Amino acid sequence: MRSPQDLFRFIKQEYPYLNVLLASSAQVWEMETIEDHVRKVLAIAQIVKAAYQIDELPEEDARLVNVKGLMNVLLLMHDIGKGLGRKVDQYELHKPVVTHFLKAWGYSEFEVKRATELLMSDAVGLMIQGKVGIKDTFASLRRKAARANVSLNTFVRLHMLYYSADAGSYDSVRAAVFSSRPGALFFPLFVIDHAVEIFEELKK
Numbered sequence: 001m002r003s004p005q006d007l008f009r010f011i012k013q014e015y016p017y018l019n020v021l022l023a024s025s026a027q028v029w030e031m032e033t034i035e036d037h038v039r040k041v042l043a044i045a046q047i048v049k050a051a052y053q054i055d056e057l058p059e060e061d062a063r064l065v066n067v068k069g070l071m072n073v074l075l076l077m078h079d080i081g082k083g084l085g086r087k088v089d090q091y092e093l094h095k096p097v098v099t100h101f102l103k104a105w106g107y108s109e110f111e112v113k114r115a116t117e118l119l120m121s122d123a124v125g126l127m128i129q130g131k132v133g134i135k136d137t138f139a140s141l142r143r144k145a146a147r148a149n150v151s152l153n154t155f156v157r158l159h160m161l162y163y164s165a166d167a168g169s170y171d172s173v174r175a176a177v178f179s180s181r182p183g184a185l186f187f188p189l190f191v192i193d194h195a196v197e198i199f200e201e202l203k204k
Helices: 004-014 016-022 034-048 059-066 070-077 080-084 087-104 109-119 123-128 134-148 152-167 171-177 189-193 195-203
Strands: none
Touching (some): 004 016, 004 034, 016 080, 034 070, 034 152, 059 152, 070 087, 070 152, 080 087, 109 134, 123 134, 123 152, 134 195, 189 195
């Protein structure tokens, strides 16, 4: 059920009202539906998994991504709240819907907590936009990792996968923010330019 293709098929058959939300506007200038956007996000996630070395995470964490498919489910549902109201309220609208369905689909409280900590954060995006410094960004990521009960390294990798797949789906953002070099596709230029400072934060 948890491959991108299986997830869309499952939702369309079993949850018609979610299909209505997916057909709603993503409220972006590209004039996409939520489903259009999510399909691109899921495709990019498959590309960037290698860049963030997801397969090298501790076994329990890697299983959530690769076997249990938690990240695919989260990415599929990550903008679902836009179909319920204004984009400015999206995080608060997403959370109850995503939490409900993750539990209904058999994910544990621990897994749901991890997913919602990722869902409710734009720490990396704010850092890349220059709105928050590197040290403050990592202070926020440490708090979130602690609440999700995972290491900072694991949380950052999952968060970067989420950010790169989501932000990289927008043409204007992709050209301005991400590398287009083979082997570093969809890797944020900011992270490349500030690699030493970021590595030092990861070591703390």
